[in-house]
Amino acid sequence: MRGWFGVVLACGLLAGCGGKPVTVPASAAPPKASVAEELAVLAGGGIAVPAAKQLPAGSAIAGPDYAVRLTEVGAADHLEPAVVTQFGRMQSATGVPRDASGPIAAGAGKEFVFARLAEVPGRRTEPSPAVKARLRVGDKARPVEGLVAPDSVLVALVPAGAPVKLVVTDADKDQTVDLRTGAVGPGAVAAYLKPRPYGETSFKLVGQVSGEPHQTDVEITVSAALEPYDHRRQGTWAPAGRTWLRVWVEAKFTALGSLGGTVDMRQSLQLTAGGKAVTVEASDADVTNDPVPMNAYTISDEVRMEVAEGSVQTLQVRFEPKGAMTRDGKPATLKLTGAGQKQLTLR
Template structure:
């Protein structure tokens, strides 16, 4: 009989307080509902489903020198699904979601989650660039968007229900915007970056003679050209309105027994014309660099540019005749080329 009383007392001690009231669960054992950062705006993985998705117009696209994306669908929801919560838990610094969060997360009274899917622009290939910055304009307020502007991602933001939501992207000193609810793009979209840039290239061989060398050398030439409104060189330069940059890359590879050094003045060495008119080349000097393999190999390469009227260049003619201050074993030397030095490139 004594043992039975003790058992009852122990059971009572586990389930109730001294006065018979239920024992409270320790605070550490209770789990508060997970929530997101108050001003959530983040690019997440493209595998996230867009709830209540509606298709956006085909022209809902923006782009610049370092990015190009189109917005294919948008939607809203009053909560985040568990799959999204799990992904956000891995992005804790950007989302505020605890790493052990699970289940759904509610938007809260008077708020909603906005979703927008980003995809690639046809014919445009871009690598994610940290130079491209995005912010979200919600009503009359703005907040930064965490992550890089890239295709195959979904933007998720917590906003007041029904509030205007506009994504603003800054690249190379210019901003472009798109309404995430309607897909309407703002003014000033750089259309040149929403299509494949005009580009062309050619490779050919010439015969070269370096003064002091006992034998001629084969010179492998590669020249490519592109037209675009922004030039990344010289800390980045936009062409004036109605104009664009014709950019040309020149590479010459050859061999020599003697040790070569010095540079080639590309402004004097490269003659370019389009539609029968000579184009002034903006260029500097390109050094003669020794290749690691073979050790007798040398390369002259650099980029030049020209300002031309937008849409005016479809084909260019050029001639490369190296002029500059080249040395062989420390003595002045020249590189003379023979063969078809006059070449053409069609840009398409």
């Protein structure tokens, strides 16, 4: 009796009462591994680039918030299991099921393109969500998922042999690089492919605050840099052939009285480059009381001026505070002894 029941049960599971095959529920079938139709994703740098071809050293683009170069490119008609596994962990961007493990074919007339992104020598940036990327495949564009950053690999499913360009947008400016050849588009900003020119000088002068019984040492630091993009002015690119000269000034000193008020930077800071005066941007710097020690004060500010590219390599600097300073609520001045010009070189 037990044997007969076992035969009937097996028959019921496999063929049904009428002897017809029973379809296995879809949920029991293994998932079919495939990628999103227009896959374009930045994945981990550990992915191997198949049939890798080295790209020219100049295959690089950079902006205020990023810098990357393409080092190698390759193509394949399928994704290896290791890539499929990684894509399963990124399924929202790739469409690959989390438990997928086998290779994935590109399909007829298509291929997977791989391009490795690396650091631009001398430029190190943190990945920024403000930087957006897209692929231009022929005459169509598609967004690239992930943060534009070195140590990653761009993988895209494209028509076999189709022209493919990476377009990166930063501060409303597009820059492009050809994935097949590494050729950079005409909108590239060369200034961001190298360290920004920067210089600094520090010196000490003797100062006298009106109303103070004693003189004070005044420690002054002036630094400067050149940049094509001005973050501070609601995001402004310098016109073609021009750049922003960014200058920081800090003066530290002590006083027995209570100091306050402002310093007019246009009157106080004098800049000369190549024998020509640089007009300082109007700005009022506050005289602030430092928390430690209680009688310490700081005047600090940043100003930016638009200058011609290549016109500033060495700056002659003179700083002597002028403006609406106060001591114990009354108008005051800070006179400096030996406030001659100092020099800083931007390298």
